[in-house]
Amino acid sequence: MFESTIAGSLPRPDWLAEPEKLKGGWKLEGEELKEGQRRACREWIEHQEQAGIAVLTDGEVYRRHFVHSFLEGIEGIDQDKKTVMGIRDNRYDLEVPTVTEALRRPASVFVEDFKYTRSLTDKPLKITLPGPMTICDTIADAHYGSRPEMAMAFAEILNTEAKELEAAGADVVQFDEPAFNVFMKDVNEWGIDTLNRAVEGLQCTKAVHICYGYGIEENIRWKETLGDEWRQYDEIFPALNKSAIDQVSLECASSHVPLSVMRHLSDKQIMVGSVAVTADHVETPEEVAATIKEAMKYVDAERILPCTNCGMTPISYEIALAKVQALGAGAELARKTLV
Numbered sequence: 226m227f228e229s230t231i232a233g234s235l236p237r238p239d240w241l242a243e244p245e246k247l248k249g250g251w252k253l254e255g256e257e258l259k260e261g262q263r264r265a266c267r268e269w270i271e272h273q274e275q276a277g278i279a280v281l282t283d284g285e286v287y288r289r290h291f292v293h294s295f296l297e298g299i300e301g302i303d304q305d306k307k308t309v310m311g312i313r314d315n316r317y318d319l320e321v322p323t324v325t326e327a328l329r330r331p332a333s334v335f336v337e338d339f340k341y342t343r344s345l346t347d348k349p350l351k352i353t354l355p356g357p358m359t360i361c362d363t364i365a366d367a368h369y370g371s372r373p374e375m376a377m378a379f380a381e382i383l384n385t386e387a388k389e390l391e392a393a394g395a396d397v398v399q400f401d402e403p404a405f406n407v408f409m410k411d412v413n414e415w416g417i418d419t420l421n422r423a424v425e426g427l428q429c430t431k432a433v434h435i436c437y438g439y440g441i442e443e444n445i446r447w448k449e450t451l452g453d454e455w456r457q458y459d460e461i462f463p464a465l466n467k468s469a470i471d472q473v474s475l476e477c478a479s480s481h482v483p484l485s486v487m488r489h490l491s492d493k494q495i496m497v498g499s500v501a502v503t504a505d506h507v508e509t510p511e512e513v514a515a516t517i518k519e520a521m522k523y524v525d526a527e528r529i530l531p532c533t534n535c536g537m538t539p540i541s542y543e544i545a546l547a548k549v550q551a552l553g554a555g556a557e558l559a560r561k562t563l564v
């Protein structure tokens with residue numbers, strides 16, 4: 226009951242990478258970098274175990290960016306051909322690489338690191354991958370000429386990667402689709418089809434993480450324009466409830482998402498975001514339990530998985546650790562007091 230998990234990234238320690246940045250550069254290289262990433266992963270696995278988190282992650286400490294680190298392993302992309310692109314419907318501009326040929330995955334991308342992570346713990350382990358629609362909103366296209374077509378090509382590649390991660394012992398494969406909150410019409414027209422393609426044939430638990438983004442300036446400003454009630458989920462949850470996905474996340478901590486939107490997900494497990502990913506406040510276990518209690522108005526307790534709202538890469542290590550501990554303690558408190 227109330228099996229807690231982490232939605233996305235955890236901060237990389239400051240000896241490994243520039244801290245509190247979305248794409249902070251590595252401070253080590255070669256074998257030292259690899260060793261450092263493994264040490265950072267080991268430490269987060271220990272922190273999560275000590276905090277009582279039920280389904281652990283590698284904290285994405287092997288990656289510089291949740292989309293681009295995957296794309297670096299894919300052929301058909303010219304990493305040097307940079308295109309300035311308005312990301313998430315022009316919320317912010319980024320210089321991104323360009324797809325110039327048909328996409329191919331010459332070898333697995335995350336599997337070797339994942340095998341190491343798997344060797345560290347007997348607990349259930351989740352691995353995250355960028356979702357096809359979000360990838361297409363984070364890279365320029367000079368080949369396919371159609372977002373749905375390019376997304377389907379990525380979905381096929383992601384599916385092969387996901388199957389190898391499953392074979393290497395992943396209990397949960399999660400696709401990150403923050404773009405689902407922005408292009409709701411596309412989600413219904415082709416986004417869910419590409420997501421279904423990405424999880425096709427997987428026997429493990431299949432999750433999708435949708436969110437209002439990292440706690441960075443651009444997102445904070447965007448959220449201020451969304452009004453008092455964030456109802457984007459209303460437009461996509463009904464279709465997601467019919468998808469092949471088992472678990473869906475939503476942001477509940479310090480957000481304006483009306484929790485009643487969870488009613489659309491009657492057939493799914495729900496990752497209830499119970500700690501926010503901004504650094505200004507560390508939730509108490511009581512606050513985490515209160516969010517879980519609020520979610521129970523709309524969802525059976527059995528389907529609730531307390532979670533972080535989003536990735537925590539851009540905040541300090543110490544604050545993120547305190548939030549992970551509050552999440553574990555809050556889920557425990559909920560088990561003792563709410564059921």
Ligand code: ZN
Nearest residue numbers: 436438535536
């Ligand atoms: Zn997120």
